[in-house]
Amino acid sequence: MPVLTTEVKTEKSVAQHSSETQQHASNTATKVQLQSVTKTYTNGCHALLNANLEVKKGEFLFITGPSGSGKSTLLKLLYGQELPTQGEVIVDECNVGALRGDRLSLLRRRIGIVFQDYKLITQRTVAENVTFVLQAQGYTRKEIQRRLEPTLKLVGLLNKADCFPDQLSGGEQQRVSIARAIVSTPPLLLADEPTGNLDPDNSWQVIQILQKLNSFGATVIVTTHDEQLVRRCNQPVAQVRNGQLFRK
Ligand code: ADP
Numbered sequence: 001m002p003v004l005t006t007e008v009k010t011e012k013s014v015a016q017h018s019s020e021t022q023q024h025a026s027n028t029a030t031k032v033q034l035q036s037v038t039k040t041y042t043n044g045c046h047a048l049l050n051a052n053l054e055v056k057k058g059e060f061l062f063i064t065g066p067s068g069s070g071k072s073t074l075l076k077l078l079y080g081q082e083l084p085t086q087g088e089v090i091v092d093e094c095n096v097g098a099l100r101g102d103r104l105s106l107l108r109r110r111i112g113i114v115f116q117d118y119k120l121i122t123q124r125t126v127a128e129n130v131t132f133v134l135q136a137q138g139y140t141r142k143e144i145q146r147r148l149e150p151t152l153k154l155v156g157l158l159n160k161a162d163c164f165p166d167q168l169s170g171g172e173q174q175r176v177s178i179a180r181a182i183v184s185t186p187p188l189l190l191a192d193e194p195t196g197n198l199d200p201d202n203s204w205q206v207i208q209i210l211q212k213l214n215s216f217g218a219t220v221i222v223t224t225h226d227e228q229l230v231r232r233c234n235q236p237v238a239q240v241r242n243g244q245l246f247r248k
Pocket of ligand 1: 041043045047065066068069074
């Protein structure tokens with residue numbers, strides 16, 4: 001995808017001019033960290049118990065575990081939709097639980113999110129669904145146009161730009177939601193059961209797109225209960241069991 005590729009290339013050329021030590025530091029920088037995180041909902045449900053996790057910049061990580069094990073809660077903590085009851089959630093060196101208002105909004109702009117149920121606006125076209133966030137963030141019309149085409153191309157939907165969501169298959173709708181999540185080139189992409197409503201072929205297509213984005217430099221965290229898909233991908237895995245996280 002040209003937009004992402006250009007940015008990653010720029011990063012690479014900057015790195016080429018920096019010292020070896022700096023390159024090493026950037027390659028191993030921590031993107032996401034959970035430090036002894038417990039999340040107890042107000043009804044007393046312990047979704048996470050003393051969970052620890054470290055995800056490096058540029059990593060791809062699957063979070064697996066049965067339904068109700070705490071996977072969505074983990075992602076919600078990363079983008080600040082839920083606050084930890086105990087412990088710290090760090091993203092890009094920011095303590096997410098301590099961010100409020102503009103500072104939280106700014107962090108969220110650097111995180112792309114994909115949901116199981118797509119969350120598309122039914123009265124808007126594919127192109128409008130993908131670009132409305134950019135409009136809300138004050139991108140110029142020219143910049144929006146520059147980003148739209150390569151993004152739709154990356155997810156294989158260039159020919160569907162003027163369709164409405166109900167004219168698309170489930171797999172296509174999920175690819176629109178991925179396009180929306182990545183059009184602002186966020187360095188961190190979170191996908192919560194992105195294949196949960198899809199058949200195996202469409203699931204595989206979605207995972208391949210996520211892996212491609214990772215190859216362009218994005219850090220990608222994907223929750224799923226589809227063990228078969230995880231095995232097929234051969235990517236790092238952390239498992240949630242009874243609120244506890246185990247990195248395989
Ligand atoms: P998963 O994504 O693995 O299915 P969740 O993170 O959604 O798991 O849920 C983990 C546990 O927390 C479950 O027992 C669920 O019922 C509970 N839970 C999730 N959200 C809430 C909430 N807003 N209030 C109370 N309990 C919740």
